[in-house]
Amino acid sequence: MSDNHDDPIVIVGMAVEAPGGVDTLAGYWTALAESRDLLGPFPRDRGWPLERLLSLAETEGWGAVRDSGGFLDGAADFDPQFFGITPREAVAMDPQQRVALRVAWRALENTGLDPSDLGADEIGCYMGASSTEYGPHGADVNEYTGYRASGSALGAVAGRISNCLGLNGPSVVVDVACASSLAAVHLAASAIRNDECEWALAGAACVMGSPGAFFEFSKNNALSADGQCKPYSEDAQGTLWGEGVGIVVLERESRARRLGHRIYARLLGSRINHNGKGAPIAVPSTEAQERLIRATIAAAGIAPELVDLIEGHGTGTAVGDPLELAALQHVYGAPRADGTGPLLGSVKSNLGHAQAAAGLLGLIKVLLSGLHGQIPPTRHADHPTTRVDWDASGLRLATELRDWAPRDGVRYAAVSSFGVSGTNAHAVLAMPAPDEAVLEREIHA
Template sequence: MSTNHDDPIVIVGMAVEAPGGVETLADYWTALAESRDLLGPFPRDRGWPLERLFGLAETEGWGTVRDAGGFLDTAADFDPQFFGITPREAVAMDPQQRVALRVAWRALENAGINPSDLGDDEIGCYMGASNTEYGPHGAEVNDYTGYRAGGAALGAVAGRISNCLGLTGPSVVVDVACASSLAAVHMAANGIRNDECEWALAGAACIMGSPGAFFEFSKNNALAADGQCRPYAEDASGTLWGEGVGVVVLERESRARRLGHRIYARLLGSRVNHNGKGAPIAVPSTSAQERLIRATVAASGVAPELVDLIEGHGTGTAVGDPLELAALQQVYGAPRTDGSDALLGSVKSNLGHAQAAAGLLGLIKVLLSGLHGQIPPTRHAAQPTTRVDWDGSGLRLASELRDWAPRDGVRYAAVSSFGVSGTNAHAVLAMPALDETGSVQAASLKEAHA
C-alpha cells in the first residue's frame, strides 16, 4: 500500500461496545481516563460448563481459570424488527452479527450519515471476526434449522450489515485471529484507494459463543493466574479473554471536507505481514514485527520520533510482550531532541483480550485520546517487565492520565495488532488538534502534511 498524501484516507465516524456496560464513546473514554477495571465474572446465562471450566486446574498440566473476563452485558440484546429481521432468524444469528450491525449503525450516525437513507450505494464493509462456536451444530434438527446457513456464516458479520443497510460495495470478513480488525481497516483503506468503493465501514466483532478459548489457554498455561491482564508488566502471568465490537467510517479527505464530516484522524499508513516459517505458528516474531513497523512508518511519511502514543498489542504473556517491546524499541526508540519518550499502553489492561476486535478497540482508544488531547493510563504499569531494558529505550508505559501536546497542531500515534495465526498489522495515524472553540487549529492536517 502506498499512501496518497494528496487525498489521504481519513476516519470520520466511530462507535464501540465494550465490557463493563460500555455502549457509547463517552462511556469508553471515561472508563479509560479513570483507569477502570471493566472485567467481570463469567456470564451465567449462556449455558457454559462453568463448573468443569473452573475445575480444569485439578487436572495435571492444566492452568487455573479464574471467574473473570471481559464480557459484554448487552450481547443478547437486539431489536430485530428495527433492522427488518424476524425474531426467529435473529435468534439463529451469531451475536457477532447482531451487535456488529447495531454498532455499525451508530458509527454512521456519529459520522453524520443517516443509516436508513443509503440506498444501494457502492459502500464497502470490511469486518474482522472469528468463529466462536455460537449455537447448535448444523447437523442438528431444531426450530432454527433453515436459518443456520446465514446465521452461523462468518462472512455474514459483514454481509448482514451490507444487506440491512443496502451497501453494494465489497463486503468482506477478515479472519487472521487477533490481527483481524486492523487488517480489515487496512483492506478498507485500500478498497477506497483502488476505487472499489467510494467509502467504507471497517471494524470487528468478538462475542464468545463458547468458553473454548479459556479451555485452550488453560491447557497451554497461558491464562492470567489472578484474572487480570497485565500488559508489559513484571508480574504478568498470561492473557485474559474479552469481548467487544468497534466500527469506524473511512473515506477520502476530499469527500470528508466537501460533506463537512468531522475528521478524527488521517490513516497515514498501514501494513500487514506474516511471521513466515521457523518458530511454531503461534510464536511471535520480533524481526517480522520490526519489518512491519518500519514499512508502516515509511509509508506514513512521518519520522518515528514524532509518534508520541503507541497502542500496543500487549497481551500480558511472558513470551509475546518482550518480543513486541524489542521490535517497538528498534523503530520508535530513537533519541528525541526534546528528551521525551513515546508512551506505550494496551487497552487489554482494562477489558481483556478481545481477540478479533482487539485492534479496533485499541484504535478507537487512540482516536478518543487525540480528540480529548489526553493519554489514558495503562493499568498495572507501575512495575514494567525487566525482560527488556527500558533505560534510554525511548519508550515508557503510560502509567497516569496526562495531557498530550500536539506537534504543529497534529498528534501522531501508532496501533499494533498481532494474531496467533502469525499475521501482524500496524497503523500510523495523525489526529488534528482542536482549539478552545472546538475547531481544528490553524496548523491543520492539510498544512502539516502539505
C-alpha cells in the same frame, strides 16, 4: 510507497461496545481516563460448563481459570424488527452479527449520516471476526434449521450489515485471529484508494459463543492466574479473554471536507505481514514485527520520532510482550532531543484481550485520546517488565492520565495487532487537534 498521496484516507465516524456496560464513546473514554477495571465474572446465561471450566487446574498439566473476563453486558440484546429481521432468524444469528449491526448503525450516526438512507454510493464493509462456536451443530435439527447457514456463516458478520443497511460495495470478513480488525481497516482503506468503493465501514466484533478460548489457554498455561491482564508488566501472568465491537467509517479527505464530516484522523499508513516459517505458528516474531512497523512508517511518510503514543498489542504474556517491546524499541526507541520517548499502553489492561476486535478497541482508544488531547493510563504498569532495558529503549509506559500536546496542530500515534495465526498489522495515524468548540460538541455527542 506512501499511502498518503494527495487525498489521504480519513476516519470520520466511530462507535464501540466494550465490557463493563460501555456502549457509547463518552462512556468508553471516561472508563479509560479513570483507569477503570471493566472485567467481570463469567456470564451465567450462556449455558457454559462453568463448574468444569473453573476446576481445570485440578487436572495435571492445566492452568487455573479464574471467574473473570471482559464480557459484553448487552451481547444478548437485539431488536430484530428494527432491522427487518424476524425473531426466529435473529436467534439463529451469531451474536457477533447482531452486535456488529447495531454498532455499525451508531458509527454511521456518529458520522452524521442517516443509516436508513445512505443513497446509491458504492459502500464497502470490511469486518474482522473469528468463529466462536455459537449455537448447536449444523446437523442438529431444531426450530431454527433453515436459518443456520446464514446465521453461523462468518462472512455474514459483514454481509448482515451490508444487507440490512443496503451497502452494495465489497462486503468482506477478515479472519487473521487477533490481527483481524486492523487488517480489515487496512483492506478497507486500500479498496477506497483503488476505487473499489466510495467509502467504507471497517471494524470487528468478538462475542464468545463458547468458553473454548479459556479451555485452550488453560491447557497451554497461558491464562492469567489472577484474572487480570497486565500488559508489559513484571507481574504479568498470562492473557485474559474479552469481547467487544468497534467500527470506524473511512473515506477520502476530499469527500469528508466536501460533505462537512468531522475528521478524527488521517490514516497515514497501514500494513500487514506474516511471520513466515521458522518458529511455531503461534510464536511472535520480533523480526517480522520490526519489518512491518518500518514498512508502515515508510508508507506514512513521517519520521518515527513524531509518534508520541503507541497502542500496543500487549497481551500480558511472558513470551509475546518482550518480543513486541524489542520490535518497538528498534523502530520508535531512538533518543529524542528532549530526552523523552513515546508513551506505550494497551487497552487490554482494562477489558482483557478482545481477540478479533482487540485492534479496533485500541484504535478507538487512540482516536479518543487525540480528540481529548490526553493519554489514558495503562493499568498494572507500575512495575514494568525487567526483560527489556526501559532506559535504553526510549519507550515509557503510560501510568497516569497525561496531557498530550500536538505537534504543529497534529497528534501522531501508532497501533499494533498481532495474531496467533502469525499475521501482524500496524497503523500510523495523524489526528488534528480540535478547537475548544469542536471538542465541547464531540464530548457531549
